Amino acid sequence: MSLPATKSDVVVAGPFKPRPATVVPLAAQPRRFDLRGLAVKVAQSVLPPIVVLAILLGLWQIAFSDPNSSLPPPSEVWAQSRDLIVSPFFENGDQDIGLGWRVLVSLERVAYGFGLAAIVGVLVGALIGQSIWAMRGLDPIFQVLRTVPPLAWLPLSLAAFLDSRPSAIFVIFITSIWPVIINTAVGIRNIPQDYRNVALVLRLNHVEYFFKIMVPAAAPYIFSGLKIGVGLSWLAIVAAEMLTGGVGIGFFIWDAWNSSRLTDIIVALVYIGLVGFMLDKLVSFLGALVTRGTSSN
Amino acid sequence: MSAYLKLDHIGKTFTRGSASTEVLRDIRLTIDKGEYVSIIGHSGCGKSTLLNLVAGLTQVSQGAVLLENQEVNSPGPDRAVVFQNHSLLPWLTVYENVNLAVSKVFAGRKTKAERHDWIMENLTLVQMAHATDKRPSEISGGMKQRVGIARALAMEPKILLLDEPFGALDALTRAHLQDQMMEIHARLGNTIIMITHDVDEAVLLSDRIVMMTNGPAATIGEVLDVPLERPRNRIALASDRTYLKCREAVLKFLYERHRFVEAAE
Numbered sequence: 328m329s330l331p332a333t334k335s336d337v338v339v340a341g342p343f344k345p346r347p348a349t350v351v352p353l354a355a356q357p358r359r360f361d362l363r364g365l366a367v368k369v370a371q372s373v374l375p376p377i378v379v380l381a382i383l384l385g386l387w388q389i390a391f392s393d394p395n396s397s398l399p400p401p402s403e404v405w406a407q408s409r410d411l412i413v414s415p416f417f418e419n420g421d422q423d424i425g426l427g428w429r430v431l432v433s434l435e436r437v438a439y440g441f442g443l444a445a446i447v448g449v450l451v452g453a454l455i456g457q458s459i460w461a462m463r464g465l466d467p468i469f470q471v472l473r474t475v476p477p478l479a480w481l482p483l484s485l486a487a488f489l490d491s492r493p494s495a496i497f498v499i500f501i502t503s504i505w506p507v508i509i510n511t512a513v514g515i516r517n518i519p520q521d522y523r524n525v526a527l528v529l530r531l532n533h534v535e536y537f538f539k540i541m542v543p544a545a546a547p548y549i550f551s552g553l554k555i556g557v558g559l560s561w562l563a564i565v566a567a568e569m570l571t572g573g574v575g576i577g578f579f580i581w582d583a584w585n586s587s588r589l590t591d592i593i594v595a596l597v598y599i600g601l602v603g604f605m606l607d608k609l610v611s612f613l614g615a616l617v618t619r620g621t622s623s624n
Numbered sequence: 625m626s627a628y629l630k631l632d633h634i635g636k637t638f639t640r641g642s643a644s645t646e647v648l649r650d651i652r653l654t655i656d657k658g659e660y661v662s663i664i665g666h667s668g669c670g671k672s673t674l675l676n677l678v679a680g681l682t683q684v685s686q687g688a689v690l691l692e693n694q695e696v697n698s699p700g701p702d703r704a705v706v707f708q709n710h711s712l713l714p715w716l717t718v719y720e721n722v723n724l725a726v727s728k729v730f731a732g733r734k735t736k737a738e739r740h741d742w743i744m745e746n747l748t749l750v751q752m753a754h755a756t757d758k759r760p761s762e763i764s765g766g767m768k769q770r771v772g773i774a775r776a777l778a779m780e781p782k783i784l785l786l787d788e789p790f791g792a793l794d795a796l797t798r799a800h801l802q803d804q805m806m807e808i809h810a811r812l813g814n815t816i817i818m819i820t821h822d823v824d825e826a827v828l829l830s831d832r833i834v835m836m837t838n839g840p841a842a843t844i845g846e847v848l849d850v851p852l853e854r855p856r857n858r859i860a861l862a863s864d865r866t867y868l869k870c871r872e873a874v875l876k877f878l879y880e881r882h883r884f885v886e887a888a889e
Contacts, residue, residue: 521711524681527699529728529779539724543715618715 399590407590415598426576426598433564433575434602436492440499441560445553448504452511452549453541462512473505477563481570491571495564502563503556507549514548515541543618550614557610561603627654628692628815629678629783635686636673647673649841651687653834655783658813662826664874665836666884671819674836675787678817679705691782701729704776708788710768712760712775719756722746722775729779746778747771749808766797770804777808786818790825798822799858802829810855823878827870828858835877838884845882848873 384401391400399407410417415427455461480501484494518541526540542549568577576595583591634651637644647670655661663671676682678689680699688695691702704725712721722743730739747753750770760768769789776784789805790798802825809816809829820826826833830850837845850870852861861867878884 519711521707521709522713524699524705524707525711525713527681528679528701528703528705529725530700531728535728540713543713546715 399593404590404593407588408594411591411594422574422582424574426579426595429574429576429579430598430602432573433568433577436495436568436575437499437557437560437564437606440496440564441503441557443496444500444504444507444556444560447500448507448552448556449511449542449549451504452508452552453515453537453545455508456512456515456545462516466509466512469505469509473509477502477559478566478570481567485571491573495567495571495573495575498567499560499563503560506555506559507552510548510552510555511545514545514552517548518544546618547614550610550618554607554610554614557606558603561599561606565599627690628657628659629655629817630690630693631674631678631687632690633687634674634677634684634689636670636677636682637685646841647839648677649843651844653844653847655815655817657815660809660816660818660829660831661834662818662820662830662832663834663836664820664823664826664878665842666838666878666882667821669836669839670842671821671836672787675705675785675817675819678783679703679785681705701725701779702782703785704779704781704783705785705787706769706772706776706789708791710760710765710772712768712771714760717757717759718747718752718763718771719743721760721771722778725775726778743778746774749777749811750774750804764797766793766801769793769801773805773808777812777814782815784814784816786816788819788821791821798825803858805829806854806856823871823874826874827852827867828856828861833870833874835874835882837882846877848877 388400388402390396391398392402405412411426415425415430417425418428455465477498480498481494484497484501485491488494488497522540522544526536531539564575565577565580568575569581572578576599580592580595583589583595631651631653634648635646636648637646639645651674653661663674665671673682677684680689680696680703683697689697696703712718713724716724723739726734726739726743730742734742744753744756747756750773752767752770752774755763755767760771763771769792773789786805790801793801806829808814818826818829827850833848833850834844835846835848836842848870852864852866852870
């Protein structure tokens with residue numbers, strides 16, 4: 328205690344205490360820094376794809392600018408399908424509507440089919456994951472069914488439901504359920520024995536165990552299954568709608584092909600890609616939100 | 625004094641296919657209410673199996689576990705376990721982890737406000753009341769173990785089972801938690817069984833030390849009384865003759881008479 332006093336005989340050090348006050352300007356400074364950092368980050372992640380996109384569009388323009396070429400160049404897409412690109416939500420009559428509306432109709436079907444697949448898939452996966460014999464018995468069957476292409480289910484479901492709307496929903500359901508089931512089952516198999524012991528000591532019943540231990544513990548697996556599932560269901564809806572008709576984005580492509588509107592098809596492809604990308608990000612975001620802290624121990 | 629917990633001729637044999645391994649044979653032990661008993665032995669001697677049998681997480685092959693003259697053969701909150709690796713649920717906060725136990729054990733017996741007070745009381749007891757909203761990944765190993773102890777204590781167990789509770793911690797944190805455990809034991813008078821492989825920890829904390837022989841078919845080799853006054857102070861005891869004698873007795877048992885033989889595994 329005496330040493331520091333002799334080193335710097337500033338006994339006034341006590342009154343000189345308002346150090347905490349200097350913290351305030353410190354807090355403001357990093358915020359300004361952050362903004363600049365954020366701008367740099369955004370530029371880093373947004374600029375490269377824009378540059379690459381511009382180059383690709385340029386190459387496309389050069390390759391197909393010949394009037395005899397089989398596919399239209401970007402300039403022609405813009406010229407002929409501008410209304411579709413600029414205003415996604417116009418309504419000029421029964422079949423002449425913006426692509427935004429069509430995407431919404433398709434998304435509604437996906438919501439039904441995929442929502443059902445998510446619920447049923449998690450429940451079935453939970454049952455299978457609990458029993459080693461159910462796993463052994465059902466896993467090979469699921470692995471086979473999983474590889475059946477979405478459209479192969481369509482004739483069967485049309486025959487069963489006798490209507491195109493539930494058939495399309497069923498095709499989505501049956502396409503997207505397998506990864507959900509399989510991932511949930513694996514996630515539940517991998518629940519650490521410690522968590523099971525905690526549940527045993529507390530005498531949690533089946534319902535409590537399901538909601539308080541099983542689902543949160545398996546959530547990272549469940550969400551990777553859901554992410555694959557939502558991608559598959561978006562693949563399935565476009566294909567199914569091409570055959571079943573209606574107002575969805577899939578049928579729009581088929582319709583455009585039948586009336587030789589190639590530029591419309593190109594615009595629709597961009598829509599489908601963007602929406603699929605957003606669906607994927609949405610499920611990832613939900614997963615990150617729900618599994619916050621789960622994987623880290 | 626009638627036995628609070630009685631291990632009555634317990635044996636455990638694990639069978640996998642045609643091969644069966646006898647892990648424990650003829651374990652006889654009675655533990656009184658409020659007693660602090662340590663079980664020590666070389667790794668692989670079946671200490672943890674014995675604790676799991678008392679917890680009911682593993683079924684006995686022979687004999688019975690009697691708690692207050694009632695046979696127990698399934699797990700329950702009356703025999704709360706503090707696991708070696710804390711086993712807190714990582715998606716719940718510190719508070720929620722304890723709450724999971726409290727809301728289950730005291731459902732219908734305590735109101736919501738009473739449950740909250742009880743959770744906070746137990747977290748305060750282990751000095752973790754400041755971190756209620758932290759998740760397990762955000763706190764240190766020693767803190768996790770303290771929350772694990774709070775969760776177990778909050779179940780108001782008849783017997784507290786500690787499975788090498790401080791084994792994964794560094795020496796300083798371990799000493800700190802040992803002192804806290806002694807304080808809690810003095811305050812609440814719990815009946816505690818602790819698995820350990822640390823001789824000093826066993827002598828410092830326990831009323832009795834149960835020494836296990838090596839497996840297979842391990843059994844209780846010797847039971848040592850630790851006649852040290854409580855409260856105990858680790859610094860004062862470091863040169864205490866009784867302490868040193870107890871320590872020597874355990875060391876002799878472990879390293880002379882029942883030396884760990886790798887082949888016995």
